[in-house]
Structure formats: C-alpha cells, structure tokens
Amino acid sequence: MSTTVRNIFVSSALPYANGSIHMGHLLEYLQSDIWARFQKLRGHNCIYVCAADAHGTPIMIKARQEKITPEKLIERVSAEQHEDLKAFGVAFDNFHTTHSDENKLIVCRIYDGLCKAGHIYTKTIEQAYDDVEKMFLPDRFIRGICPNQNCKSEDQYGDACEICGVTYTPRDLIDPVSVLSNTKPIWKESVHYFFKLSNFSDKLRKWIKSANLHENVVRKLEEWFDVGLQDWDISRDAPYFGFKIPDTNDKYFYVWLDAPVGYLASFLQLCDRRDDLDFDEYWIAGSDKEAYHFIGKDIVYFHTLFWPAVLAGSGFRQPTSVFAHGFLTINGRKMSKSRGTFIKARTYLDNLNPNYLRYYFAAKLGPSMDDIDMNMDDFIARVNSDLIGKLINIASRCAGFITKSFEGRLADSLDDPTLFAEFTSASEKIADHFEAREYSKAMRKIMALADKANKYIEQKKPWAIAKNEPHSPNIQAICTHGLNMFRILMIYLTPVIPEVAKQAQKLFNEKSWNWKAAGKPLLNHTISEYEPLLTRIDSKQVEHMIEQSK
Numbered sequence: 005m006s007t008t009v010r011n012i013f014v015s016s017a018l019p020y021a022n023g024s025i026h027m028g029h030l031l032e033y034l035q036s037d038i039w040a041r042f043q044k045l046r047g048h049n050c051i052y053v054c055a056a057d058a059h060g061t062p063i064m065i066k067a068r069q070e071k072i073t074p075e076k077l078i079e080r081v082s083a084e085q086h087e088d089l090k091a092f093g094v095a096f097d098n099f100h101t102t103h104s105d106e107n108k109l110i111v112c113r114i115y116d117g118l119c120k121a122g123h124i125y126t127k128t129i130e131q132a133y134d135d136v137e138k139m140f141l142p143d144r145f146i147r148g149i150c151p152n153q154n155c156k157s158e159d160q161y162g163d164a165c166e167i168c169g170v171t172y173t174p175r176d177l178i179d180p181v182s183v184l185s186n187t188k189p190i191w192k193e194s195v196h197y198f199f200k201l202s203n204f205s206d207k208l209r210k211w212i213k214s215a216n217l218h219e220n221v222v223r224k225l226e227e228w229f230d231v232g233l234q235d236w237d238i239s240r241d242a243p244y245f246g247f248k249i250p251d252t253n254d255k256y257f258y259v260w261l262d263a264p265v266g267y268l269a270s271f272l273q274l275c276d277r278r279d280d281l282d283f284d285e286y287w288i289a290g291s292d293k294e295a296y297h298f299i300g301k302d303i304v305y306f307h308t309l310f311w312p313a314v315l316a317g318s319g320f321r322q323p324t325s326v327f328a329h330g331f332l333t334i335n336g337r338k339m340s341k342s343r344g345t346f347i348k349a350r351t352y353l354d355n356l357n358p359n360y361l362r363y364y365f366a367a368k369l370g371p372s373m374d375d376i377d378m379n380m381d382d383f384i385a386r387v388n389s390d391l392i393g394k395l396i397n398i399a400s401r402c403a404g405f406i407t408k409s410f411e412g413r414l415a416d417s418l419d420d421p422t423l424f425a426e427f428t429s430a431s432e433k434i435a436d437h438f439e440a441r442e443y444s445k446a447m448r449k450i451m452a453l454a455d456k457a458n459k460y461i462e463q464k465k466p467w468a469i470a471k472n473e474p475h476s477p478n479i480q481a482i483c484t485h486g487l488n489m490f491r492i493l494m495i496y497l498t499p500v501i502p503e504v505a506k507q508a509q510k511l512f513n514e515k516s517w518n519w520k521a522a523g524k525p526l527l528n529h530t531i532s533e534y535e536p537l538l539t540r541i542d543s544k545q546v547e548h549m550i551e552q553s554k
Contacts, residue, residue, distance in 0.1 A: 052096055334379075364378070390447075402490070410480050450496050511532050
C-alpha cells in the first residue's frame with residue numbers, strides 16, 4: 005500500500021429539485037459514496053460534494069402549479085432529497101444548491117473568462133414557442149421522434165435521445181409537441197449566447213487521453229468527434245428561473261451551464277467553513293489535486309465535452325476523470341409505476357434496510373456503462389445468502405461462546421496464522437477492485453473469503469466441543485480466529501455497508517477502523533455482547549414495497 009496521501013475531490017450528479025429520489029438515482033449516489041468512503045478508509049483526503057440542481061423551467065412551472073415561489077420549492081424538495089440520501093448512508097461532506105451566491109459568483113467568473121478569451125458570441129436563432137402558454141419552450145418541454153436515422157425512437161426529449169444518446173436541437177425533432185399544452189410549437193426568433201465548443205477539439209482530445217475514460221465513453225466520444233463538435237447555446241429567454249446573464253435584460257444562463265458549476269460552488273461553500281481547504285488549490289488550472297465526477301451515461305456529452313471545455317476556456321482545471329454508469333432496470337424492464345417498480349427512496353426505507361441495497365448494488369456494479377438489473381428474487385436471495393448466511397453467520401456463530409464462557413475475552417494468539425494471512429493478503433487486490441470501481445469483483449472476493457471462514461468454523465465445530473468442555477481453550481481459540489476473520493471482512497466492507505460496520509466496531513469495542521487495521525489481529529481484547537447485526541429479508545417485505553409503489 006502506497007503511503008502517499010492523495011487529495012481527492014468527488015462529486016455526484018446533482019438531483020433535480022422538483023421530485024423525489026428514486027431507485028434509479030440511488031445507483032449513482034451509492035456508487036460514488038462507496039468510492040469516497042473507500043478513499044477515506046485508505047487514509048486519503050477525500051472531499052465528497054453534491055447540491056440540488058435548482059434552476060430551469062421545470063422548477064419554475066412546478067412552483068407556479070403549487071402557488072409557491074421557486075425558492076420555497078427548492079428548499080422543501082432539496083431538504084427531502086438530502087434526508088433520503090442520508091438515510092441510505094450517503095455521506096456528503098457538503099450538500100448545497102445551485103441557487104446560491106457561491107454558484108452565481110463562479111458562473112459569472114467563468115462567463116467573464118470565456119468572454120475575454122473570445123469563446124462567447126451571439127446570434128439570432130429560431131426557437132420553439134408555445135403560443136398557448138406564451139413562453140419559449142426548453143428542450144425538455146418538447147417531445148417527439150429522434151431524428152437519428154438509425155434510431156427514430158418515439159417520445160424523446162428535444163435535446164437528446166435517451167435511446168441512442170445523440171444530441172440535437174428541438175427543430176431537428178420529428179413531429180415535435182409541447183408537453184405543456186400538447187400543441188405543436190411555433191418558431192420565433194431570439195438572440196442567444198453561444199459557447200465556441202468548436203474551438204476546443206484539440207484540447208478535448210488531449211484531455212480525453214489523459215483522463216483514462218472507460219472505453220465505452222471513449223467510443224461514444226469518437227462518434228461525436230466524427231460528426232463534428234457543435235457550438236453550444238448557453239442562454240435561455242425570460243421567463244426563466246436562474247441567473248441572469250450580465251448586461252442583459254431578459255437572457256438567463258441555461259441550467260446546463262450553471263448545474264455542473266454547482267460542484268465547484270458546493271466545494272467553495274465548504275472551503276469557507278474549513279481552514280484546511282483552499283478552493284484555488286483544487287480548481288485553478290495546473291492544480292495537482294484529483295477531481296472526479298460520477299454521472300449517468302445520459303449526461304456523458306455534457307460532462308466530457310462541454311464541461312471540460314468550459315473549464316479550460318475560463319482558466320479552471322479540468323476533471324481528472326469522469327465515471328459514467330448505466331441505467332437501472334427492475335425485473336428486466338424499465339421502472340414502472342403500474343408494475344410497482346418505480347420505487348421511491350422513502351418507500352424502500354419504509355420497508356427494508358438500506359444496507360441491503362448498498363450491498364446488492366455493489367455486487368452488481370462495475371466501471372462500465374452497462375445497465376444494471378435489479379431482479380427482486382435475486383435481490384432477496386443474494387442478500388440472505390451473502391450478508392446473512394455467509395457474513396453475519398461468522399459473528400453469530402462465534403461471539404456468543406466468547407462472551408458466555410470467556411467473559412468476552414479473545415485469546416492471545418491465532419489458531420491458524422496461515423488462514424489469517426490469506427485474509428490479510430487479499431487486502432491490496434480488493435483495494436485495487438474498489439479503486440477501479442470493480443465493486444462486483446471486490447464483493448466476490450470478500451464472499452469467497454467468507455466461505456473459507458465458515459468452512460473453518462464448520463470443521464472446528466466449537467459447539468460440539470462446548471457440550472463436554474464449555475470453557476475449553478480450544479473454543480476460545482477457534483472463536484477468536486473466526487471473529488478476527490469476520491473483523492477483516494467487515495473492514496473491507498466498511499465502504500459498502502457502513503452502518504453494519506459501525507455495529508461491528510461496537511461488538512469489538514473499537515472506535516474506528518482504517519484499511520490498515522485489517523492487517524493486524526485483535527487478540528487478548530474484550531468484546532461486547534453480540535447483538536444481531538442484520539436479519540433476513542422476508543419476501544413479504546418486498547411485495548409490500550411494490551404494492552406501495554403502484
């Protein structure tokens with residue numbers, strides 16, 4: 005293990021502040037939280053931030069429907085979202101909002117830098133206009149058929165196809181319809197502000213090579229480069245909820261410009277509270293700190309083309325890399341309210357332990373953009389088999405003997421040092437898997453070790469010895485060894501099931517763990533009385549959750 009302490013910035017894509025967190029969102033937040041927790045467990049300085057994505061027409065319209073201000077809507081929804089994420093163990097160092105002084109400051113600083121460098125220009129465009137609602141329509145308020153001749157998927161947004169990933173303008177969409185009035189939009193002229201993305205082709209290619217992006221992302225980027233980079237419209241017309249572009253009366257920054265800036269704004273707010281963090285050290289061009297964004301594959305274009313170009317053009321550093329994941333399906337199909345598989349985070353929490361989902365997602369996740377399927381039967385079986393039948397079973401089989409017959413005292417030596425060494429020697433391989441976001445490989449390795457621990461206990465049969473010699477030193481030795489194997493596994497699993505790890509720390513009367521702690525056995529030490537760490541999932545719990553989601 006390297007002794008070099010890394011300084012790492014990590015962000016998750018911002019939840020849009022007009023609805024509840026659901027299972028699809030959780031895939032990303034748990035993936036990024038596990039990675040940030042792992043880095044901290046390894047002893048690195050890792051800062052993990054997020055914020056409410058709080059601007060745009062959808063916010064404005066929903067607030068109008070509820071007869072409240074957009075600010076009130078953001079405050080309520082973002083608080084609910086943050087509470088749900090915290091309940092799943094997502095431990096941001098800071099959770100802010102894009103509707104903030106910090107975000108406005110940085111957005112204007114970026115815009116000013118782009119203007120001075122000659123990367124912003126204006127031109128008159130034709131824009132979709134809802135003549136019934138008397139407003140220009142944002143791209144996502146227009147739906148129609150994807151214009152990609154190789155796709156032509158129906159019911160797609162006006163800016164990008166969720167099926168093939170291609171981006172376009174609403175004018176390109178086939179048979180467009182306003183989602184507000186269900187009428188065909190008309191087209192009106194308006195002066196808009198554009199970012200010269202076309203200026204950055206060479207710089208972006210150089211960044212892509214250095215960013216070590218996943219091969220799936222690189223292939224998609226090459227497709228976009230082959231088509232040619234299109235300059236990006238960064239403005240929207242009033243009425244609009246967001247930041248007004250300086251020196252204009254009715255033009256606002258497009259939400260997709262100020263949303264990623266929210267990563268920096270959340271970090272800036274944290275820097276203002278902490279003396280050990282300096283914003284410029286992390287985000288000014290030339291920084292030697294690491295910066296990573298976790299995102300869904302639907303926003304790869306924005307994060308691997310627009311965002312690094314905007315940063316480079318305004319004097320900021322580019323991210324070290326961008327990690328994209330696939331979508332979540334449930335029982336092999338897209339989430340659906342009618343089938344009860346559009347499951348909100350709060351509905352899950354009302355029925356099941358969040359550690360189950362954290363482990364299940366970890367057992368399925370890798371570094372690619374492949375979609376993840378959550379089969380409910382597999383979910384129940386895997387959690388009950390792996391977490392309860394394998395992992396927790398080790399502690400429940402051994403701890404009682406130590407507390408009842410040996411006053412909670414562990415033996416002063418290991419019964420099988422060779423087996424213990426096999427567990428500790430797996431440390432770096434498991435760490436490599438976590439680092440590479442190969443969580444599924446890490447979980448398989450950990451559960452293979454759990455199988456070996458259970459086999460050891462089964463062969464030694466401390467319960468059989470206890471029938472005749474309840475205070476035999478052999479029982480203490482066997483159970484001490486079993487508990488030490490369990491402790492190592494729990495240290496490895498701390499990023500994945502942190503609340504269970506905290507309970508395990510209480511069992512072992514330890515205040516905290518770091519990754520290195522797995523290399524040293526816990527001997528001649530008093531443990532607490534064992535309390536059940538997890539219980540099995542009953543299929544009725546899952547059935548009830550699905551019914552509640554319909």
